[in-house]
Amino acid sequence: MTDATEDFDARKAQASQWFSDLRDQIVAGFEGLEASHAEGPLADAAPGQFEVTPTKRTGPNGEDHGGGKMSVLRGGRVFEKVGVNISTVWGELAPRAQKAMAARGVPGMEEDPRFWAAGISLVAHLQNPHCPAVHMNTRMFWTPGAWWFGGGADLNPCLEYDEDTAHFHAEMKRACDAHDGTYYDHFKAWADEYFFIPHRGRARGVGGIFYDDLNTDAWDEDFAFTQAVGAAFLPAYLPLIEKRRVQDWSEEDRETQLRHRGLYAEYNLVYDRGTKFGLETGHNADAVLMSLPPIAKWY
Template sequence: MQNPTSADIQRVREFLIDLQARICSALEQQEKLGGGTATFEVDDWQRPEGGGGRSRVLQNGTVIEKGGVMFSHINISKLPASATERHPNIAGAKAQAMGVSLVIHPRNPNVPTSHANVRLFVAEPEGQDPIWWFGGGFDLTPFYPNDEDVLAWHQTAAELCAPFGEDIYAKHKQWCDDYFYLKHRDEQRGVGGLFFDDLNQWDFEKCFEYMQAVGNGYLKAITPIFQKNQNKPHTQAQRDFQLYRRGRYVEYNLVYDRGTLFGLQTGGRIESILVSMPPLAAWSYRPEWDENSPEKRLVEYYLKPHNWLAELS
């Protein structure tokens, strides 16, 4: 297996910094199109153990109620349990991890919450060659979904996967369904997308190319959904349902998300780790929805795994 050079790692870092900037610029444009003026505030930070990052957060926007697009490149002197459970051979090794992770919580319930993440991890066990892999993906969590958006989201995912193998979309789509699953609720977090981890099955360059395709694919997939839905009218009842469903997002991120656990176990920057939390959420005791309502259909149909390309094409 080809080991990355310092120049390779620098190229990944440069891509990630540029990706963060492009995503923030595109989302600020959506704010302007919706009549808003909010922008992403820049917060550069350093970590005592080594490394740091750039947190970019937009709050109280007209279109985006809260969005965080975070870049980090950290050094780790001793890997925590969240990183070594699946890789016991690197327990206690020093390592570095870098990535861009984002969660965007729109104000309008007709626009889904979206998440994306791309990252590189390099461990250096004493007396061994470096062990590296890429990870990432993107997924969509709608409140009032429509078939056209769900299909377009998955078509973008399938198209970016195609050059890397005819089985990649199906494999990473299934991985996404399995990963973003709330076991205690027996429901998916949303309508899925792509998820991959431990990617080193190809040489470093091809793995990096795939990570870039996924990172760039997020903007291609989410921008039309914003443009189509961000100015749709909505009721207070729909807003209340959005806040209720955001509660599920909080539950998932605090109970299951490996990135959150990794950040907490490595002594990460709490503000950056928990930026994925929505500004407002609600929990209702045993709410009930009308049998033929869109709220009922979300839970009973859309929050189940489907072959979206086959069903909606």
């Protein structure tokens, strides 16, 4: 990780604005799916819209440590629950988080616990079991000793279609290949490892890409790649929902969906690094746990 003692204020602002702009594009795209759903199951229901709630992070004495927006759509005719959150937060890491960062090799973290982080995170759970759930996030992290980017996107169908998986991965590969021909294979393998559930002995979905600690000593290039990953999300995902939302489903399909959601919830609560970091750094708990499905089952 490159030393981050130089002035990064302008770069922080640039990254934070990008995540906000991406949030606006995705919210508009998802509300467009709700508005255009004219045939198939639930087509006669009212289209869903996002409810936006500001989030705040405060210090131990009530001082401002940033915040963001929690945007959640519930009970739509396409989406059963989808959240698109952005945040820009700063302060000092709690001892446990500071120790974890130091163990990851972040320079200077043992001496100086200050941090700044901005990003976007989304998880979508669909009404129709034929429509895959999805997760995407991108973020920038800064400390006095280092900076880096991370993120990715992965598809989580309960009823798998090979052509949907191929399309999603092709769009992720296109984003990667435009920046580095080695990225896709490396970040796909990382996603396969990261989104694996050890106590179930299986992946939580059909994968995608995942990367973290991205710092090639070229901030502009690494930021451009992170932008490409975010920009690839809608082309990778919207066509799948447009195709599958018109399919009828059975009670058996719904049961399969709810059991798969249980698997998803287990992963996010037990293993997900972002969930742990958000809760440990005092971010809004509702925003951190936005990823959990509205209904799930276990047997």
